[in-house]
Amino acid sequence: MSNIVAIVGRPNVGKSTFFNRLIEKRQAIMDNMPGVTRDRHYGYAEWCGKFFTVIDTGGYVTGSEDKFESEIRKQVKLAIDEAAAVIFMVDCRDGLTGFDKDFANLLRASKKPIFVAANKADTPDKTILASEFYALGLDGEVFPVSAENGSGTGELLDELVKIFPTEGVEDPDAGTPRIAILGRPNVGKSSLLNALLGTERSIVTDEAGTTRDAIHSRYKMYGQDFILIDTAGVRKKGKVKDDIEFYSVLRSLRALEECDVCIVVIDAERGMEAQDVNIISLAQRQGKGMVIMVNKWDLIEKDSKTSEKFRKEILEKLAPIDYLPIIFASVLNKQRIFQVIEKAVQVFGNKTKKIPTSQINDAILPEIARYPPAATKGKLIQIKYITQVTARFPSFAFFCNLPQYIQESYQRFLENKIRENFDFEGVPVRLIFKKK
Ligand code: GDP
Ligand code: GDP
Secondary structure, eight states: OOSEEEEEOSTTSSHHHHHHHHHHHHHHHHOOSTTOOOBOSEEEEEETTEEEEEEEGGGGOOSOGGGHHHHHHHHHHHHHHHOSEEEEEEETTTOSOHHHHHHHHHHHHHTSOEEEEEEOOOSHHHHHHGGGGGGGOOSSOEEEOOTTTOTTHHHHHHHHHHTOSSOOOSOTTTTOOEEEEEESTTSSHHHHHHHHHHHSOBSSOOOTTOOOSOEEEEEEETTEEEEEEEOTTOOOOOSSHHHHHHHHHHHHHHHHHHOSEEEEEEETTTOSOHHHHHHHHHHHHTTOEEEEEEEOGGGSOOOTTHHHHHHHHHHHHHTTOOOOOEEEOBTTTTBSHHHHHHHHHHHHHHHHOOOOHHHHHHHHHHHHHHSOOOOBTTBOOOEEEEEEEOSSSOEEEEEESOGGGOOHHHHHHHHHHHHHHSOOTTSOOEEEEEEO
């Protein structure tokens, strides 16, 4: 079991405050993109050289009292499923409540190590109140803490990290594809997300109707881990239509920035529209992986040539971008929706792969010899060797005598040869010409 701790407890005891305190330091390192506020229910923390993941189950409890019972069960189930340990948070100032007792009973059955954090013990006189929670009858100590000013948290964390068998990993998301679902309003983004949520388990799911900006949800499917960045669930109420459009564009831009691969959903009945082309060229400039999902395919009358005709139309609008996978799907009929995800994960693989230098040279140098760059101003242009350089997306350095004379048409030729020899479907490829 990996180093994961879940924070559970009834609303308003201070779970989120504590969560933010734990992940604060690490998050600052992780969120190196300015202006991006990430709203997550899980984050990464470090204590005494051990790295661990914290789940804030508090994000689940949004509902009214009558929903409460089921919410408790959901939180506890989540904690049991995912976590190696549980921080059970209670409130010193409220004292022991009936809900706390219900919680404790469910937790006891989980057989997971439980750390009772008696929160809001801001001052020594409040700390004394914490002993009341021994009446819950859970094994182990009760830790008086103050999520707000930090007192007592060290003692709790000292004990908590002892149960983690390993040092953990600094960034568990490294190497996990972050996938964003983008597209114009009404193309079926939320439907796609719901279809995925309905069938597969995620560590962190979200209630509909939240007003968060970008929700990162971790999934496991086909034995693959990935993170979905969802912006479709955001329901900002705009007064006028322009407002809604504005927010939808803003959210897309933000999700695009945060993702590795985006699924651009288009409506089969409307086809590829100007805004879709804009998003795709922006994604290309940012070096993002892409999959085009033509949704609502069920609404189209088809014969054997229909999808080919669609494909051609899309590619014409996207020219010169011609390397994107296009999948015809119907969320309504659950047709090919997993294939879309599968493809996105595959594109991520293309985006992150590294071709050994010898393989590139063996494949591309003979092509160059067959069709060398045209001499410019009487000078012979020689490309000596090629290597893939480390970058956010596949980038190749061509070392040559006169890099400034390589023409655009020749660059396109080289890119095509790279794509013919190696699979970079769905990802932009950058060519850099260097003097040697
Ligand atoms: P959650 O619903 O359990 O996630 O609780 P929140 O983290 O949202 O906190 C509920 C309220 O308790 C907020 O108003 C916090 O400012 C407050 N709070 C959280 N921790 C402390 C604490 O250590 N001391 C005091 N006095 N207030 C706190
Ligand atoms: P979003 O605005 O992109 O999140 O779009 P929604 O998911 O809210 O979907 C907009 C409308 O399209 C809803 O009425 C959906 O039921 C409908 N819809 C979504 N996917 C499909 C599909 O594959 N086929 C058909 N016929 N309708 C769909």
